[in-house]
Amino acid sequence: MTLASRIPSRLRLGLCSLLLLTAPAFAAPIPVTATFSILGDLVKQVGGEQVEIHSLVGPDGDAHVYQPSPQDVRTLSQSKLLVSNGLHFEGWLDRLAQASGFKGAQVVASQGIQARAMADDDEEEHDGHGHDADEHHHHDGMDPHAWNDPENVIVYVNNIAQGLSRLDPEHADQYQANADAYVRQIQTLDGEYRPRFAALSAQQRRAITSHDAFGYLAQAYDLSLLAPQGINTEAEASAADVAKLIRQIRQEKIKALFVENISDPRLLEQIARETGVQPGGRLFSDALSAADGQAPDTLSLLRHNLDTLLKAMEQQ
Ligand SMILES: [Zn+2]
Numbered sequence: 137m138t139l140a141s142r143i144p145s146r147l148r149l150g151l152c153s154l155l156l157l158t159a160p161a162f163a164a165p166i167p168v169t170a171t172f173s174i175l176g177d178l179v180k181q182v183g184g185e186q187v188e189i190h191s192l193v194g195p196d197g198d199a200h201v202y203q204p205s206p207q208d209v210r211t212l213s214q215s216k217l218l219v220s221n222g223l224h225f226e227g228w229l230d231r232l233a234q235a236s237g238f239k240g241a242q243v244v245a246s247q248g249i250q251a252r253a254m255a256d257d258d259e260e261e262h263d264g265h266g267h268d269a270d271e272h273h274h275h276d277g278m279d280p281h282a283w284n285d286p287e288n289v290i291v292y293v294n295n296i297a298q299g300l301s302r303l304d305p306e307h308a309d310q311y312q313a314n315a316d317a318y319v320r321q322i323q324t325l326d327g328e329y330r331p332r333f334a335a336l337s338a339q340q341r342r343a344i345t346s347h348d349a350f351g352y353l354a355q356a357y358d359l360s361l362l363a364p365q366g367i368n369t370e371a372e373a374s375a376a377d378v379a380k381l382i383r384q385i386r387q388e389k390i391k392a393l394f395v396e397n398i399s400d401p402r403l404l405e406q407i408a409r410e411t412g413v414q415p416g417g418r419l420f421s422d423a424l425s426a427a428d429g430q431a432p433d434t435l436s437l438l439r440h441n442l443d444t445l446l447k448a449m450e451q452q
Contacts, residue, residue, distance in 0.1 A: 164188075166304060169215040171226045172199045173424040174283050175245055175292070177434045179219055181318045182296045186307050190215070192232075195426045198398040199225060200369040204232040212236040217303055219296060222246045225280030243299030245283075245292040252279040252351050254367055279367055281422065285352035286326045286438055290319050321435055329442045333357040340449045343392035344385060344407070346399040349421035353441070359449075362390075364403055369422075373403060385411045391452035394444065396421045397431075416448030 165188035170176035176191030183189070190211050193199040199221075212218065213236040220226050222244035254277050282288040297315035301308035333341075334357075341358065347365035354361045364373040364381050384390070385407070393413045395401040397420045408415050419441050420431040431437035 166217060166300075167215045168217045168219060169212050170219045171221060171229060172197065172422065174422075174434050174437065175219050175221060177424060178245070178289070178292055178318075179296055179300075181434070182293060182311055182314045183300055184310070184314055186304065186310070187300070193423065195424045195429070195432075196397050197423050198369055199422055200227075202226075202228055204228055204235075208232060209236045212238050216240045217243065217299060219243045219245055219299065221280055221283070223251055223278050223280035223282060241299060241303050243295055245295050246280075246288070247291075247295055249282050249288045249291050251282070252355060253277050254279055254348075254351075279348070279351045281349045281367070282352050283434070284350050284421070284438075284441070285356040286322045287356060288352060289322055289434065289438070293318050293322075318435075322438070325435065325439055325442070329446065330357065332446055333359070333442075336446075336449055339389070340452055342388060342390045342452075343394065343416075343445060343449060344381070344390060344404075345394050345419060345421070346396040346401070346404050347421065349396070350419070350441075353445075357442075359445070364407065365399070369399055378403070378407065382407060382410050385413060389452075392416045392445070392448035394419045394448070397425060398422045416451075417444040419444060 166183070166186060168179055168183065168187045168189050170179050170189055170191045172193040173191045173195050176189045179187060179189050192204065192208050192211075193202050209232065212232060215238065217240055218233070218238060220229055220242070223246050283292060293315045297311045300311045304311075342360045342362070345361055345363045347369050348361075348363040348367050350359075350361050351367075353359070362381060362384065364378050365371065366373075385393070391413055393404065393408055393411075393415050395404045395415050395418050397418060399421075401415075404415060407413075418430075420437045421441075424433065424437055425431040431440045
């Protein structure tokens with residue numbers, strides 16, 4: 137006979153509630169769900185050991201075309217905080233939140249950034265297909281890839297710190313200190329690359345990426361990036377778009393061309409073959425790499441992308 141079973145049941149109940157009352161609000165790590173790997177990493181940078189993160193779309197995953205699993209429904213239902221990108225990136229999130237009965241706190245990491253509008257032709261060609269536009273494809277003309285500009289990552293990190301602090305005020309100072317330290321690393325990185333991009337000529341500033349995921353980065357460093365696929369990987373590039381891009385690459389003698397970790401490389405490889413331009417490396421657009429890859433966290437992702445773009449651009 138165990139000790140517990142010898143204690144009268146009424147007393148046992150009493151002991152249990154006493155334990156619940158005296159335990160700190162979040163003695164165990166706070167269960168947090170992030171919609172994709174980059175956000176998951178940012179929450180980890182800010183939350184440290186106080187959080188236990190689950191990223192719905194994992195390394196090298198494509199959040200544009202993601203389909204939540206029954207396991208995701210369970211994970212979210214057990215979370216205290218949901219961190220999403222916003223800007224209509226996670227078209228599947230509302231339905232998932234509803235299915236899981238999620239009642240926790242939410243942080244929209246991009247809140248407060250200057251949203252970038254999609255070019256008109258992008259919207260027409262890639263986002264709605266004119267007359268047969270449906271809600272699923274609609275992005276309200278906004279580009280969701282704000283995390284690819286280091287300055288926006290600073291906004292993301294501060295939003296996450298505020299969200300965690302509201303939920304767990306006891307550790308608010310620690311969250312803000314972690315965020316501040318991380319922001320300094322981002323600023324150092326930006327300060328390192330900004331002058332090198334500034335030194336490029338107009339010709340060198342051009343490059344081709346697989347889908348249009350680097351608009352904010354291009355805006356930040358004054359680059360001209362073209363992509364056969366639009367903002368959303370769900371829409372296929374039309375043969376006419378690809379032919380137009382190939383003509384442009386030849387005419388403008390663009391030599392910097394990149395594949396992506398989340399997209400099928402075949403289209404870019406086809407363009408490379410037809411133009412004779414060698415791909416200048418792989419960019420990590422919408423997801424981290426696996427832990428043993430080139431971009432296992434957001435800081436190394438930003439560094440890798442800036443470095444890869446710059447090296448290829450300097451050579452053209
Ligand atoms: Zn994307």
